Amino acid sequence: MTRSLTMDRPDDRNRLDAMAQGVIGQPLDRPDGPAKVTGTAPYAAEYPVDGMAEGVLVTATISKGEVTAIDEQSVLSMPGVLAVISDQRMTARAAQGGAGEAPVQQVRQVQYYGQPIAVVLAETFEQARDAAKHLKVTYREDDDAVTDPHDPAAPTETYDEPIDQGNLAQAMAQAAYAVDVTYTTEGHNSAPMEPHASIAEWDGQTLTLHSSLQMLAYNQKELADSLDLAPEQVRLISPYVGGGFGSKLGISPEGVAASVAAMQLNRPVRVVMLRQQVFQCVMRRSETTQRLRLAADANGRLTGFGHEARVSNLPEEEFAEPVTQASEFLYPGEHRRLAIELARVNLMTAGSVRAPGEAVGMQVLESAMDELANAIGMDPVELRLRNIPDQHPSEGIPYSSRKLVECLKAGAERFGWDGSDRTPGQRREGEWWIGTGMANACRVHNINEAQARVTLSPDGTAIVASDMTDIGTGTYAILGQIAGEMLGLDPADVLVQLGDTTLPPGSGSGGSWGAASTGSAVFEACEAIREHLAEQLGTTEEELTLKDGFAIAGNRRVALPDLLAGAEVERTGHFKPGEITEAFAAAMYGAFFAEVAVNAYTGETRVRRFAGAFSMGRVLNEKTATSQCMGGMVWGIGSALTEELTFDARDGHLVNPDLAEYHIPVNLDVPHLDVVLVDERDPAGSPLQAKGVGELGICGAAGAINNAIYHACGVRVRSFPMTPDKLLAELPDP
């Protein structure tokens, strides 16, 4: 039996707080922890399959043109080599998140340097890798490739409908204080620690793919569409995912290549991307150029707000980094302009990388807000407090629960913020300039359709099942806690099964919607089970208490196995976003506070202290939610100081396609992170009163570091990442 809920209005019943088990929100250890720390959790490439062939992808060494010949004979005589496949069904790109259909195929039409063009199969990995390196490929090259992401001559189009209200130019001219600045950010790579990997098995009817993916219900359709199979003929298995951060939202080229090869060779095939391929042919976050125009009155209240961005992507891709997403509603200003220009370039696919939009939009907006605070001579916290709109500045709709003020105050208190003197270059320790900075955090709240099945067994234990994934986010933990709370069970007595398309389709992991969406499906299923148990006990669901394996109503207390009398109860919850998504501006909020040291001689920046206060609706597990916030802050440090995709402007090849040259933060780059979770319930967020937390911690974090650098040494770097070379030229005399 399925119980459906289309969320059209806030759920003010606050049912979880009415439950008795007391496990929701608790900082419980992850149930998947022991498997992960002992190396026994199997990831995509780690299933023992007999008779498996190994495949290695071959990628293009031109930026645009056509593969005219692949000399298979150049490698087929090498030991162990089985085949060279360059099939029309193979995919030249990864699918965008939520696509549900095949990405661009036509692997022989080259649109970017590094595009997959073939896969080489051999008995062993060593043989396949060697053969892939020796494969002779002939190309016809086009001469009209756009290979510099910043090329002003690249064809551009206006993305979506710009927001134009009032007269921003006039507001700027008449403002008591105005800031008109342009920042740039460079491209990012998700760089999950587990490279994209797939094992394909074909039995003539059904294709089974062990793969590392975030959104299985959509990936199933994408793979089926790529292979001209019916979705029912494709089974995806992905119980453990070694990080995704957007790069595994859609099916990626190695999975389709493994599938095509398995069908052709009639034997299982494993294809694991080399780390360089993860960089070259999955997804990048677009570089951005962002112009911020902020007009304020004498009290620091915004009257005009402009945020215009240029981003890039390949031809035929619909995705454009939604840079202005939070800018639409975070700050007031009746005169507004928000717009995104999309340039078409021949560089790898641009797509979702953790917190698409806000990750780079907020860090620039919050740097510009600091410039405004300095222009006014105001504590930047005070400037934020004075600029909290009463309603959505363009759409006029109300906000759902918004704890920005509480976050600003809690974060400032935890950090020991003193905003009274923002004069830069005042504090020096040895060869280091010391400064502090802050920024708002903001990320839109998303929900997605999801189903989950909950089975209460006759012995009083439960199983939660969905094709939902846990990409490190804590899904196993929180779904068990939701079911445990609703059914009165110790979460240890709730088994959570994920990551298999034979289970009901969940929301997938992405856009911070996993917990609120699939969690709500679990909640719905549990409500239906509670109704059944209440009926059995002769009471109502509202009057029923479930605790420690007992059903309690009035003066009756019955153990669940006795009440169930040998019968299991199974219900499926089906959660759908409805009118609620248009009725409120729903978002997660927070505030960052950073202290940095800038070397007076080298321009090197070290983050010495970093605190964040965050609100995300109900916290479902304090431990995993805190970890999510920390992870975001680490990404903020990378985005601020080191991470950038560097392309050779001549041919568009990525110069730094590995973890030695693309610098993600290492342990020593990260100080102790101080995270405060601000208590909140958002009835418009979900029936759980929860929103999302997977991305909030990055949204604005690099802005706080930018502002701290300015406060330390008086250099305003308007180009991210803020590498030493950009500071050196501007540093004061040491």
Added chain:
Amino acid sequence: MQLTINGTAHEITGDPRTSLLDFLRHDCGLTGTKKGCDHGQCGACTVLVNGQRVNSCLTLAIMQDGHEVTTIEGIGTPDAMDPLQAAFVKHDGYQCGYCTPGQICSAKGMLAEAANGWASFVSEDLDGKVELSAEEIRERMSGNLCRCGAYSNIVDAITEAMSTQTAGAE
């Protein structure tokens, strides 16, 4: 040619190009050791060879003749976790879990290095007794990347496991 892995002898008979990492994962079925980059850049493949931590992707299996290798499978099991593993669970010193076996093997090797007085980039002096401050742990664990950003918790987990072990020794 033979090496010992977690106390069990294994013959090396395959392709001489096979890295120790691929030997462990493909030939021995010991998939707890992870491949993150295959170039010695991420540390996910860290194992102990004769008690010292090495990136198993940077050495060939045939170079390990006669050596003793300890992988994550040799450190503890879900039912009998090493104190370090238990501390990682308690402090949420991981998220996706992919870098985790490497982090734990690396921490094992790092603790031994510190006990032997090895200095690091952040050590105040080069020949004194090593006190593993948080800063020392961060520096010594910087060869193990964690994209989920669990560093703060990893340091807490190692610190706790260290104090438990010290308490046990006393």
